[in-house]
Each structure stands twice: as C-alpha cells, then as structure tokens.
Amino acid sequence: MVLKKNNIEVYPVNVPASNKLKSFNFFLVKQENSLTLIDAGLNTDDCWNALQKTLKDHDYILTDISGIYLTHHHTDHIGLVNRIVSTHDIPVYAHPYAKLVLKRDTQYIKMRVEFFRKLYQEMGCGEFGEKQVADLRNPIILGENKKIHCEIQEITNNHLFGFDIFEIPGHAPDQVAFYHKECKWLFAGDLLIQHIPSNAMVEPDYDGTRTKTLVQQKLSLEKCLSLNVEIVFSGHGIIIENPVDLLTERIKEIDEKANKYINIIKSGISTASGIAQLRYKEKYEKQFFNIMSQIIGYLDYLESQGKINKEMEKGIWNYYL
Numbered sequence: 001m002v003l004k005k006n007n008i009e010v011y012p013v014n015v016p017a018s019n020k021l022k023s024f025n026f027f028l029v030k031q032e033n034s035l036t037l038i039d040a041g042l043n044t045d046d047c048w049n050a051l052q053k054t055l056k057d058h059d060y061i062l063t064d065i066s067g068i069y070l071t072h073h074h075t076d077h078i079g080l081v082n083r084i085v086s087t088h089d090i091p092v093y094a095h096p097y098a099k100l101v102l103k104r105d106t107q108y109i110k111m112r113v114e115f116f117r118k119l120y121q122e123m124g125c126g127e128f129g130e131k132q133v134a135d136l137r138n139p140i141i142l143g144e145n146k147k148i149h150c151e152i153q154e155i156t157n158n159h160l161f162g163f164d165i166f167e168i169p170g171h172a173p174d175q176v177a178f179y180h181k182e183c184k185w186l187f188a189g190d191l192l193i194q195h196i197p198s199n200a201m202v203e204p205d206y207d208g209t210r211t212k213t214l215v216q217q218k219l220s221l222e223k224c225l226s227l228n229v230e231i232v233f234s235g236h237g238i239i240i241e242n243p244v245d246l247l248t249e250r251i252k253e254i255d256e257k258a259n260k261y262i263n264i265i266k267s268g269i270s271t272a273s274g275i276a277q278l279r280y281k282e283k284y285e286k287q288f289f290n291i292m293s294q295i296i297g298y299l300d301y302l303e304s305q306g307k308i309n310k311e312m313e314k315g316i317w318n319y320y321l
C-alpha cells in the first residue's frame with residue numbers, strides 16, 4: 001500500500017495485534033531524497049519482518065532509512081529503534097521529555113516510582129496500590145531491557161524535514177504530531193484511534209508534579225480539529241480519512257464520560273479507588289494502572305472545570321461536588 005500526494009509518499013507498516021489495539025502501525029515516509037521512519041513498532045520479529053517486507057515492496061533496503069522520528073516513548077512505538085540503529089547509525093528524533101524515559105535516566109525513574117507510590121496512596125489504593133508499585137513487572141518501572149542505546153536528538157524546532165511539529169500531550173506527555181501542511185497529513189501517534197478512545201495516561205511532569213492528562217488530551221484533539229486535517233496516520237487500527245467527525249465525537253465523549261463520574265461522586269463514593277472499584281469491579285485489580293489512570297484523569301479534568309472539589313482526610317483525597 002502506498003499513499004501519494006505532492007512530493008511525499010507514505011508506505012504504512014501494519015502489524016496485526018491480538019489485543020484491542022488491532023494493529024501496530026508505523027510509517028516509512030519518502031520525500032525527495034530522504035526515507036524516514038515515523039515510529040518503530042514493537043521489538044518483535046513480526047514488526048521487524050513487516051518493516052523488511054515493506055521496504056522490499058518499494059525497492060528499498062534497511063540502510064536506506066535516513067532517520068527515525070518518534071511520536072512518543074511507549075514501547076509499541078519505539079521497539080525496533082535499537083535493531084535499526086545497530087545496522088547503520090542514523091539520527092533518532094523525539095520530544096525532549098522522551099529522552100529521559102528512553103534513556104532510562106536513573107534519577108527520573110526514581111522520581112517516577114516515588115510519584116506513583118504517593119499518588120496511589122493519596123488516591124486511597126492502600127496496600128494493593130503499594131504492592132502494584134513494588135511489582136517489577138508493572139508498566140511504570142520502565143525496564144532496562146527497553147532502553148534505547150543510541151543518542152536521542154531532541155525535537156526543539158517546530159519544523160523538521162518538511163513537517164510542522166506540534167506537541168499533542170495527553171496520551172503521553174512527550175507526544176508530538178508530524179504535520180505535512182501541503183498534504184494536510186498528520187502523523188499523530190496515539191492521539192486518535194478509529195476504533196477505541198485513546199487513553200490519557202497519568203504521568204509526572206519533569207519536576208514530579210502530576211500533569212492533567214485528560215485536559216491536555218482534549219486540547220490536543222481540539223488542536224488537531226482546528227488543522228482541518230485530511231488524513232490522520234494513527235498508531236493503531238486503520239488510517240483515518242477525513243477525521244473531523246471522529247475528532248468531534250472523541251471530544252464529546254470526554255464530557256459524557258465525565259458526567260458519569262459526577263453521578264458516582266453524587267452517590268457518595270468519594271475516593272478514586274472507591275470509584276474504580278465500583279465502576280470496574282474485578283477489572284480494578286487486573287488492569288489497575290489503566291483504570292486508575294483513567295479515573296484520576298477524569299477527576300483532574302472535573303476539578304479543573306470547577307465541577308468537583310477535593311479535600312484531604314487522613315492522607316487520602318476525598319472528592320465531592
């Protein structure tokens with residue numbers, strides 16, 4: 001498959017996923033004299049073989065890739081970076097914030113674990129939350145095995161190799177979009193997925209304060225809507241043509257869901273963990289990080305809109321109308 005417009009060609013690499021993400025997508029982009037890779041899938045043979053096949057289908061080989069741009073630091077977007085760069089040394093670009101994470105900066109990782117430990121305590125998750133943070137398999141630990149070994153070039157310009165670059169935080173604090181203005185094509189990482197709403201994951205900012213990720217997510221969706229984009233190249237699922245309706249729907253969904261949380265608080269449940277257990281039952285334990293992320297995101301969102309308030313009692317935040 002190839003998408004062509006003006007002087008740009010996109011060869012999508014699409015690898016089926018067995019979970020709700022449906023697929024892992026990353027993109028080879030050909031412009032005049034360059035062939036760049038936007039995102040790099042998972043570190044699996046499936047992704048590696050799919051990349052090789054896509055290159056071959058278009059008469060390229062691996063060493064023709066001249067640079068890698070990362071939309072955000074999640075492991076399903078950076079997987080092949082080490083493999084590719086070990087064959088030939090090319091620049092890898094990412095948001096400055098991603099660098100700390102990708103390089104597994106010791107100070108940062110320490111701060112991050114402490115951030116989540118305190119967060120879950122204050123959200124009323126008690127011993128269960130403590131155990132989750134201590135579990136080395138959890139997604140917040142950021143294992144050394146997924147560390148990126150090469151230099152990361154920080155994206156500090158709003159323009160790079162024919163793309164305008166926008167920060168679109170929410171799903172990840174370091175998420176950026178690469179926008180080809182003439183084509184109105186947007187490579188947007190996981191900002192917008194056709195078949196599921198994208199999760200706004202709770203994260204600490206550089207200094208360890210909590211970012212209001214859902215507030216950011218909504219602003220990023222609105223930003224994308226304002227660009228009048230024709231195609232969104234999404235990290236999962238199908239390539240989204242004419243995304244206006246979907247963007248509008250996703251923005252609307254945020255407020256509809258927020259209202260459901262207001263109703264739960266109205267019914268007298270006041271802590272984030274209480275809300276999580278009521279709404280998600282046994283899933284609370286199985287999908288702890290995602291669920292707490294979502295609920296804290298919504299509570300922050302409602303608080304920033306002045307619809308709810310919080311008060312600390314015995315070290316735990318209680319939310320009320």
Ligand SMILES: [Zn+2]
Nearest residue numbers: 072074171190
């Ligand atoms: Zn992601």
